[in-house]
Amino acid sequence: MEKKYNDREEILKAAYEKGLEYEGVFKGCARCSAAVLQEVLPSAPQDKAYIKAATALSGGATSTRNANCGAFTGCGIMAGAVFGQDSLKEKSGKEMEAIRGVFQKFQDTYGSVLCKDIRPQVKGECTLVVARACRWAAEVYLDLLEEDPHDTESK
Numbered sequence: 058m059e060k061k062y063n064d065r066e067e068i069l070k071a072a073y074e075k076g077l078e079y080e081g082v083f084k085g086c087a088r089c090s091a092a093v094l095q096e097v098l099p100s101a102p103q104d105k106a107y108i109k110a111a112t113a114l115s116g117g118a119t120s121t122r123n124a125n126c127g128a129f130t131g132c133g134i135m136a137g138a139v140f141g142q143d144s145l146k147e148k149s150g151k152e153m154e155a156i157r158g159v160f161q162k163f164q165d166t167y168g169s170v171l172c173k174d175i176r177p178q179v180k181g182e183c184t185l186v187v188a189r190a191c192r193w194a195a196e197v198y199l200d201l202l203e204e205d206p207h208d209t210e211s212k
Contacts, residue, residue, distance in 0.1 A: 062097065065199055071097045072195035076128075076188030086183050087114040090131025093191040095138070100202055102138050110134055117172025126172045128183065128190035132159045139198055151201050158197035159190065 062068045072093055079089035091111040095101045111134050115127035125133075136155035142148070163170045166189065167178055179186055 062099075068097050068099075068199065069192055069195055072191040073188045076191035077184055080128075080184045080187035085112060085115045086127030086187050087111040087131035087134070088127075089187050090128045090190055090194070091134050093187075094132065094135040094194055094198075097191075097195060098135070098139060098198060100139050100198075101135060104138075107134055107138050122172040122176060124172065125170050126163070126175050126186065126190075128187045129159065129163055129170045132156065132190050132194040135194065136198065140201065151205075155194075155198055155201055158200075159194050162193040162197070163190070 062071055075093040075096060076089065079093055080086060083089055088108050088111040092108050095103065095107060111127075111131045114125075114130045114134075116122055117126065118124040118130070124130075133156045136152045136159070140150065140152035140155050142150065142152075160170055163175075167175045167186075169175060175186060176183070
């Protein structure tokens with residue numbers, strides 16, 4: 058895949074701006090987050106299945122808002138796509154570290170990763186949540202990739 062962004066700051070800026078744009082235009086916090094990260098992260102696999110998988114997980118899953126924020130969940134899908142294991146026999150690794158990093162940023166900002174707790178804080182407008190989540194995830198994932206740039210070569 059051709060590299061679209063020249064440096065870390067361009068990636069982080071694009072993650073935030075595309076998060077605003079995609080959620081604003083297309084809606085679906087989980088799928089928009091997954092699509093943004095797939096687009097901006099140089100190591101993200103380019104497979105539409107990740108966006109399709111995220112589609113049913115927006116709005117706190119099934120739109121009940123009683124589960125994880127869709128933006129958080131979309132970031133989790135891409136943590137698995139970038140860092141996850143190819144076999145059930147392999148042990149979990151950096152994908153868990155990656156999503157824990159995003160979790161901590163949600164906790165620090167919203168006090169929760171649950172849709173029902175976040176939506177009232179943003180008055181039901183999830184565009185900013187998606188933008189922040191995409192930037193946070195890009196930041197955490199890039200940090201992990203810088204620690205070990207070969208971690209995703211075989212994926």
